[in-house]
Amino acid sequence: MTPTLFGRIQTRIFLVAVVGSLWTLLITPVLPGGGDDGVPYAMTFSILLVVGVAGIVWEFVYHALQQFRWEKDWPTLLSLVTGINEGLLAWLIVAAGFAPGIDDGVPLAAFLVHFITTWLVIFLYANGPMRVPFLRWRYRGGRLV
Amino acid sequence: MSQQQPPPPAPPGGTPAAGSAPAAGDLTDQLIATSIWTDEMVAGAGIPIIDVPLTSVGGGIGSFVLADVLRIAGMPAGSMRALGQADRPWDTYAYLASVSQIPEPERLRSDAGSTPDNIWGFPSFAVREAFGARSLTGFIAPLFQVLVEPILTDYYTPPAGHVYSGMQREADRIGWWNMVDKGQVRMIRRRAGGGYFTILTPPAGTSATKRVAYRSLHVHTAVGYPGVRFLRDLQEYREKHQDFTRVVNAYEPHEHVYQELRKRPGTVVVRGSGIVGSRILQRLIDDREHHGAQTTIIHLFRNFVDGPQGKSIFMRRPGADGFAYQGFNFPKAAWGGQLKNRLERSGPEERKELIAQMGGTNTPKRKLWQQQLAKGRREGYYRTHVGTVTEVYPGDDGTVVTRIDTADGVLEVAANYIVDATGLQADIGEHRVLNDLLEHGGAGRNAVGRLDVEPSFEVRGTRSGEGRIYASGSSTLGGYYAGVDSFLGLQYAALQIADDLASQRFVKKIGPVRSTLQWWKWAFNRKVSS
Incomplete structure (x- = not known):
């Protein structure tokens, strides 16, 4: 991908809010570690919100790093492996109690499965199917509007 | 439409007239001299008029890609005629690729998402190659490569044959074959009252008159390169000594060079350090490695890139061993990211500078080529010289001698063959139709000297009433988009043109919604409704 800064932010918001939300709706009932009542939606959507908001900050970092690349592109592999740093930060935020609406902590297993699968779904969607409805997206550095 | 040489004069067709009177249905002196034609003038010359809303001059990949986007945008097949000489839109491209050493099984310099048979770029060629594979490694390899490119591997690039077969399928799907009229376009002229006339010379014997006029509201041109470019000293040598065997251009058939070098040891001088130069070097070394050739390669550089270029660490292109390296002919973001935005915001002179900085002569840093050249240097059969060629003349024993001014003095290199791999002729004035557009159509040149186009790819200054002329491809370099001469650039131009036409x-x-529904049709190979 060859994102611009605004393109990155717009794409991030869209991917988390639409693709991430749909996936979270599907996966939450089967997440491990929630005991008899399961993992509440409030918890997973709160994590998703953390990923989205922290992600916007991350985009500034990535954009700065991209400036050192001659091609001014963001290779596919980087958009996959940045899941590691983003996942770690999101976990730290959640564990420190900064995630809204989560008071008694989050089971690590639930967090891992939720975060990793959401990251992969978003990654796969952004690297192909995203182009189907949004024909001009790839020419606009990831801007949707 | 580009061929080995500038378009030849119109072939004789119809019934040639004796004496000075023009043949029936031919151009008259009055028509040739008049910039804006009336219907009566054309009818008066006996030229039959065909009405169609849009013509596309060229009939190559540029015309095809526009047709694809417009058909998907709901245009009936009968609303556009593509005019050109090729049987299939990719024929000229495939010919040039093949003689410059990219036959169908070999890979192009084009990325996975540049899919001239699919306006979305999804599924990419890499995904399609994976799902077309017959082994597990064949399935995994292309997917892994697009995942880790260009960090751990070279960029994925599709085999030429896959691109052609994809276009064949899409051409069938959109009804392309009924949208084409064969022949050579002579000129486009504005029409009094709006729109344009496009004059076609059909192949001899296929038409009652020598010329046919297409009266259309809009015109699109995508004519490619006017011809092959020769270095001046090589051109002079060829003309003076009538030697077209020993001094060849990479874009003309020159298989005899490789065949001869397989039979006996020889020396080849290669001129040019771009992608074509790399392909020629690969072929010469492949023949050494696999067919026992004993060729010595002398690679001449005018500008030797000995390291990364660019003052700022934020704008520094990798380079080494004489070559400037990048994956494609421009940095990736020129097609749709930061660099595209920057170009759009720049003024004409700044654009020219930026295009020169991002483009110019460059080649990808492919692992195979790095290994081959490193081995050649070690074993002494690949040597480089830097300097300016002052003369090329016949030497002893059927050799050709190149005299070079180098930093260390004058050097004379005798070789059995010289391959000019410096590229194609890009001067639009050398193309008959574009030259006519400059002289009579109101078109102008941009800072780079090519066709001046709007961001919508409308050719500035050529409006005729409600009618517009659009251009895409190499003739428009120097405008708001750098990667015009690429599959993705043609697709971008087509989309911009389609959006401009949609606004009318x-x-x-x-x-x-339309995009998604049409993609489903593409995925299931359902015909686009006529």
């Missing part, structure tokens, strides 16, 4: 209600704007 010529077609529908392709929004998310």
Whole structure:
């Protein structure tokens, strides 16, 4: 991908809010570690919100790093492996109690499965199917509007 | 439409007239001299008029890609005629690729998402190659490569044959074959009252008159390169000594060079350090490695790139061993990211500078080529010289001698063959139709000297009433988009043109719903409704 800064932010918001939300709706009932009542939606959507908001900050970092690349592109592999740093930060935020609406902590297993699968779904969607409805997206550095 | 040489004069067709009177249905002196034609003038010359809303001059990949986007945007097949000489839109491209050493099984310099048979770029060629594979490694390899490119591997690039077969399928799907009229376009002229006339010279014997006029509201041109470019000293040598065997251009058939070098040891001088130069070097070394050739390669550089270029660490292109390296002919973001934005915001002179900085002569840093050249240097059969060629003349024993001014003095290199791999002729004035557009159509040149186009790819200054002329491809380099001479650039131009036409209600704007529905049709190979 060859994102611009605004393109990155717009794409991030869209991917988390639409693709991430749909996936979270599907996966939450089967997440491990929630005991008899399961993992509440409030918890997973709160994590998703953390990923989205922290992600916007991350985009500034990535954009700065991209400036050192001659091609001014963001290779596919980087958009996959940045899941590691983003996942770690999101976990730290959640564990420190900064995630809204989560008071008694989050089971690590639930967090891992939720975060990793959401990251992969978003990654796969952004690297192909995203182009189907949004024909001009790839020419606009990831801007949707 | 580009061929080995500038378009030849119109072939004789119809019934040639004796004496000075023009043949029936031919151009008259009055028509040739008049910039804006009336219907009566054309009819008076006996030229039959065919009405169609849009003509596309060229009939190559540029015309095809526009047809694809417009058909998907709801244009009936009968609303556009593509005019050109090739049987299939990719024929000229495939010919040039093949003689410059990219036959169908070999890979192009084009990325996975540049898919001239699919306006979305999904599924990419890499995904399609994976699902077309017959082994597990064949399935995994292309997917892994697009995942880790260009960090751990070279960029994925599709085999030429896959691109052609993809276009064949899409041409069948959109009804392309009924949208084409064969022949050579002579000129485009504005029409009094709006729109244009496009004059076609059909192949001899296929038409009652020598010329046919297409009266259309809009015109699109995508004519490619006017011809092959020769270095001046090589051109002089060829003309003076009538030697077209020993001094060849990479874009003309020159298989005899490789065949001869397989039979006996020889020396080849290669001129040019771009992608074509790399392909020629690969072929010469492949023949050494696999067919026992004993060729010595002398690679001449005018500008030797000995390291990364660029003052700022934020704008520094990798380079070494004489070559400037990048994956494609421009940095990736020129097609749709930061660099595209920057170009759009720049003024004409700044654009020219930026295009020169991002483009110019460059080649990808492919692992195979690095290994081959490193081995050649070690074993002494690949040598480089830097300097300016002052003369090329016949030497002893059927050799050709190149005299070079180098930093260390004058050097004379005798070789059995010289391969000019410096590229194609890009001067639009050398193309008959574009030259006519400059002289009579109101078109102008941009800072780079090519056709001056709007961001919508409308050719500035050529409006005729409601009618517009659009251009895409290499003739438009120097405008708001750098990668015009690429599959993705043609697709971008087509989309911009389609959007401009949609704003005039010529077609529908392709929004998310239409885009998705049409993609489903593509995926299941369902015909686009006529």
